[in-house]
Amino acid sequence: MATENRQSFWDHLDVLRAAIVKIALVTVGFGMVAFFFKEQLFSVVLAPKSDGFITYRLFNRIAAWSGGLSESFSVRLINTGLAQQFIIHMKTALCAGVLCASPYILYQLFRFVSPALYENERRYVTRVVGGGYVMFGLGVLISYFLIFPLTFRFLGTYQVSGEVDNLITLDSYISTLVMMCLAMGLVFEIPMLSWLFAKLGFLSDGFMRRYRKHAVVIILVVAAIITPTSDVFTLSLVALPMWILYEVSILIVNKAAKNSEP
Structure with missing residues (x-):
């Protein structure tokens, strides 16, 4: 505490810059790994669009157990831009990188602010940040496994007429998924x-x-x-x-x- 208190404003800026550089390097590193493992990345991202997704199979089992009928569905995504798929690939990989690096990001930020806190304040901040992180992750998981699949199945198969086909773009699918997961994470x-x-x-x-x-x-x-x-x-x-x-x-x-x- 005494050593940290003697640091100048520019010394603190240097510490912050070093933390930001480390965060950026780790995030980009995870993003590059996600980018090169394209098949595995999009098998997770695109899973809710298939009727073989775990949520749909669970509801089908419940419907069969209750004597109801389960209906299969199929929604095909399309791309409308020349470079759109590559851009979406990079954005999705970056989001995956931020998600994977989030524990390290919180750790670096805590290391930066912890010298200015008393011991009891550190424990208090640790509880708040840790609990908030767990609740945010829980909200993202509930959105991915429950809210988004049900929303996608309802809207993706809804038709005002049999003569009108649903043509859902990949960009619309990814944007809706990310927005709903982020929103539910904040709600939680x-x-x-x-x-x-x-x-x-x-x-x-x-x-x-x-x-x-x-x-x-x-x-x-x-x-x-x-x-x-x-x-x-x-x-x-x-x-x-x-x-x-x-x-x-x-x-x-x-x-x-x-x-x-x-």
Whole structure:
């Protein structure tokens, strides 16, 4: 602490620059690996478009167990730009690189700010960042395995007439997948932020219960904004987890308040 306090402003900038360079190198390294393993990368990215995806097979088994009928579907993606596939390949590889390097990115950022923190503050920051990272990852997984597949199957096979075929571009597919995963990752930070605000004394469970109806309206508005499509089906899929997380956050805030009492 004493050594760090004696560093000048430019010394801190040098430390930050070194951390940014390391982050960039690791991210680019993971991105290059993802770029060269194209088949494996896109087998994961494009998996939800096939009726053999694990989510569809699970729902088919549930339908068969309940005596219902399961329908197979097929959606073929198209490309409309000369260099579009190559550009999408690079963007997807870069996103995969950032995702794989995210633990290292958080580690480098924590190393940069930790010298300015006391020991108890370091433990507190570690809990907040670690919990936020886990919740963000959980939101991404739920979006990839549940929300996006159901949305894609509904919209990809929906037709106003048998004479109109769906021609879905690869760019539209990738953009929707990334946007929904990112949005759900951020949405799943609600319990963590609620806990943090409760610890800081800015939020109480009574306040959240009192304005529950207002929160539902805000959830619907936010879901409509972050939803890449304008259909009610996708809106409901996004709004429902947000409402559940809000109710869970009330319990978390209540517990945090009780633990803070002397």
